Amino acid sequence: MFLPQNEFTLFLILGLASFRLTRLIVFDKIMEPLRRPFFNEIEEKNEAGDVEIYLLPKERGLLGWGGQLLSCFWCVGVWVSLFLVFLYLNRWFLGDVLILILAVAAVGAIIEVTISKIMGV
Incomplete structure (x- = not known):
């Protein structure tokens, strides 16, 4: 509803949102309880x-199929992109809000990582 109609800007926003949601699902600690049933933990001494x-x-x-999927950033990214494009095409207000929040969070994450690298943190 309120996302831009300019194709490039929309593509960028959807791309950033997809990036952030994919990282959230595949890597972020907060989603670990949802990933845990799909994986076996192996402990080894280095x-x-x-x-x-x-x-x-x-x-x-x-569970094996889900584990294979969740261990592949690129695979999850395809399904996340499909989901976000579906939300956008259906013109749901909450879908637009979610897409925008994820895109803004992605920009914040990219800025944080960039500054941390520059400062050597």
Whole structure:
């Protein structure tokens, strides 16, 4: 409803929103409880003696398929993009709000990472 009609600007906003939601699903700690059923945790000691935890997708069934999907940033990105474009095309106000919030959050995340790299933090 209130997203821009300019194709390039809209493409950029949808791209940023897709980037942020994909990272949220695949990497962010807050989504870990939702990812946990799809993975097996493997603990190994490294050469320094520290314990490292690896997540391996379950081997079979729907949980295995979900684990394979969630371990692939590119795969999740396709489905997230499909979802966000669906929201946009249906012209739902809350869909536009979600897309805009995710896009703004993506810009904030990109700025934060860039500044952290420049400052060596």
